[in-house]
Amino acid sequence: MLYTSPAIERAIEQLSRLPGIGRKSAQRLVFYLLKIPEEQVSELAQSLTELKQKVRYCSVCFNLTEEDPCPICRDPARDRSTICVVEQPNDVLALEKTGQYRGLYHVLGGSLSPLDGIGPENLRVRELVQRLQGGEVREVIVATNPNAEGEATAIYLAQLIKPLGIKLSRIARGIPVGSDLEYADEITLARALEGRIDL
């Protein structure tokens, strides 16, 4: 279906490229945007532009941040001898909400999955090993998702890290089976952190 306004058509086109938004939803959003005050739309547009301009990856842990290194990496109160390895920035958020963990993070940017063409070289694995060679880190907690890919990634990391003589543990399965870390509720996560098991 083509609209008379190329601007409408372009907005629909752009919105429907977002994950989870089909053409129909995109149309609905566009008509909604046309109805609301112009300032509100500008603010939305500006916030999106700013998002791209300001947010980057922390050069230490690869979490998303506006300042590099990120506030967690710079916080002097955090325990620098422990690193928790997660798949996505969302996972950092989930773990931070528990308030139980005082160490640092390392965000891999995904998990091993040949079916999606993702191998170790596509993850921030080399960067992790570099951090560990600094000598300051004494413990690594692997908190990848409890699914096949997260498990294989944990196994891979274990084989990589063990020879370095660093204490290694996998976040215990206090998490409901089949659910990803992002959705795990805070209490189970907190318990999982206390009850981690040696790899």
Place this chain on the structure above:
Amino acid sequence: MVIRRIEAGNFRSYDELVFEPVAGLNLVVGKNASGKTNLLEAIYLCAYGKGFRGADADLLKRGRERAHVEANFRVGGGVDRTVRVELRRRTKEIAVGNKRLAKRQDLVGQFPVVLSGAWDFDIAAGDPKARRKYLDGLLGLLSPAYLATLRDYLRALKQRNLLLTEMREADPARLREKIEPWTESLIGYGSLLCARREAIVGELRERVRRYYTTIAGADEGVDLEYVPNVRAVEGSYADGLRRRFGELFEKERRRGLTLAGPHLDELLIQVGGVELRRFGSRGEQKTAVLALRLAQVEMIAEKRGERPVLLLDDVFSDLDIRRAERVLRAVGDLQVVATSAEEERVREVKGGVEGIVGLFRVEKGAGVQEISL
């Protein structure tokens, strides 16, 4: 658990369907193509969130845009729960009470229902896949964690197989390194699956034998044996699998395929010392299948404290009149919905049944009616 009422609209051959079964044995008769199997499928849909034949879209009555099926279950302790499934051409919504479920898996196991029909002959006579599916179905109803482990195992298997095909030409040492985490995953998940399967077969054996004997009228020496594709080493399936993958590496590399693991397991069924699959008569196979399903129901009832509802499609086919009678005795006081195309036979057989019995007739275009015994 007991089904109190099933109500459906535009489902399969039905415009409208209302079925209020008795708490005991429900015998459903009707001519071929009258809608008996469809009725069982409506019940199944409310327990598993999907039909047992074909795609979701096939469940809509041809030419209709939407359909629904609603089941009222009375679960242990006398609590009434409603499952409602709304179907459109491309979507499906499942709700328990007022709560919409995010995914079908959240429904499975909540309302235990066990189904048996003509397709179950694959368990007795088909290749090992059908027998693995039987075991997995039983274990899955006993523990959602088993299903999750199975899903993760199969996913790791797929990942590993992809590497094996893609890297056939690659340096063997590099391939070995690449598949290592997936091999270890298969060992981890796989050893859990093997241990659970071995244990469950141990618990099934006597029960299947007992039910088979009840239906056959004599002990014909039915035996079940779990035959893992990779045997345990000193009681450890993990060690067995690790050793086997070590031995097979070269072969797997050449074939580009994972060649060992519980996805190749077998459940051996023997009657009188010979393999049922190769030598069993049609009646023996049917008897064995019913015994397996009854044993499954009994195990679920024991472990979960909730008795499943048993659905038996075409219950008497391939059985002589004596065995047919004894099937109805073997089900005891479970709630059963059993169908048959032969009303005369049903009337003849049901004479010997004690307890609560309901007789229903399905007619194409007229739905389900209770008829006098």
